[in-house]
Amino acid sequence: MKCYVTGNSPFARKVRVASYETGLFDEVEWQMITREKRAEIIPGINPLGKVPVAILESGDVLFDSPVICAYVDSLNNGPKLIPEKGAERWAVLTLEALGDGLGEAVIAASQEDQRPGEKRSQGVVDRQAGKTKAALAVLDAAAGDFNDPPLMGEISVACALGYMEFRDVVPGWRDTYPKLATWYVRILKRQSFIRTAPD
Ligand SMILES: N[C@@H](CCC(=O)N[C@@H](CS)C(=O)NCC(=O)O)C(=O)O
Known part of the structure; x- marks a missing residue:
């Protein structure tokens, strides 16, 4: 492939x-x-x-x-990142969707924010910031139950957070969402994240 x-x-x-x-x-x-x-x-x-x-x-x-x-x-013969059936499968896919949605909101907010003054819409920035903060609050409450080692949901969330931090879209988020931040610091130590950090 x-x-x-x-x-x-x-x-x-x-x-x-x-x-x-x-x-x-x-x-x-x-x-x-x-x-x-x-x-x-x-x-x-x-x-x-x-x-x-x-x-x-x-x-x-x-x-x-x-x-x-x-x-x-x-293609993976080892432990699956996406459980094949049962409630766990849908929970993993839903967490993946939440991570993806966070990534989309963060990208939209940061792209709008970078547009020149007269073209920039504060309404768009605020709407995407609202989605971002709502997602972060839900993730902060859920972080204590995250799978370790991570499954596809956790991978998606951590990738979105990585981009959010890289673009500094939510300054100080680690203080506002401390449980999520503690989990994030841990997952970042995995080789898979070290080897794929944004540059
Ligand atoms: N839902 C898609 C989103 C992919 C996406 O938005 N990719 C961005 C990069 S982060 C892109 O290629 N954007 C180029 C464009 O929109 O023209 C996925 O999960 O793969």
Whole structure:
């Protein structure tokens, strides 16, 4: 499988971490591309123009990150990142969706914030900041019950937090959400996160 990623994308990082955690990292032909290259080549592969996107040996194309991560986990003969059945499966997928939603809100808020004065909408920034803070509050309350080692839900949440911190979208979040921050400091020590930190 060939997988197109950019260095700072929290969604691409999910796939990289999931591959690392399942021991499949070296099986993937990683295509680390710039944002400029992404704009040039990705729309020809994924009509949405987004990374991550994977091309299988068969030529089939997979996107987006939850699909690629589920595919990686399907190749995994060890402990699964996504439980195959039962309530735990739906809990993991829902936590993954919450992490993805946090990542989307953080990206939208930070992109809007960077627009030039007359084009910037405070309403958009505030709406995305509201989603971000609501997600962080729920995650802070849930952090004590997070799986260790992490499953797909925790991986998604940590990747979103990594991007949020990298762009400093919520200054001082570690003080406001201390249980989440304590968990985050722990998960960052895993090789899978050390090896995939935003640059
Ligand atoms: N839901 C998608 C989101 C992917 C996404 O938003 N990727 C961003 C990078 S973080 C991207 O490629 N954006 C380029 C664009 O929107 O044109 C996923 O989970 O993979």
